[in-house]
Amino acid sequence: KPPRLHPLTKLVGLQIIADCKMVNISELRPLAKGLDLTVKVLDAKVVLDKKGKDGASSKISECIVGDASGTVVFKARNDQAEKAQPGTYLKLSGAKVDMYRGSMRLEIDATGSVEVEEGASFQPNTDNNVSLIEFELVSVQAPDA
16 A cells, blocks of 8 residues: 655655654655654753643653664653653654754654663664754746646
8 A cells, every 4th residue: 555645745746654664764754754763862952841830841852863774853752751861772653754944853743652662772873863964845836838
């Protein structure tokens, strides 16, 4: 069965993966969603840690995660941030690629999950950080018929 395409596919000329499938970091593309990855957390920095008026806390960490094909920035929220500690292997299910200032960042969809992966063992390729690639949305007009 061919993957469903994102509505913007015709505009930007990209094939967007909509059904969950196991991918490597080097295969990530802008706006891709429904992705499963196994990654190692290389670095994690808390960028937001606050309590709301209702007493609920909100925590966001920006992590560098990697696999054998490359690295990417992963935005971990709340309990995801607790699991995303340097040296930990994670199984990301239902991940999506979000764009921030023209760069790819990995996030988890509302229906996705982050679990600690006990059996994983690999060295991430730190020479290929796909978050350092800058993308620009270009309008393409259809040729006149």
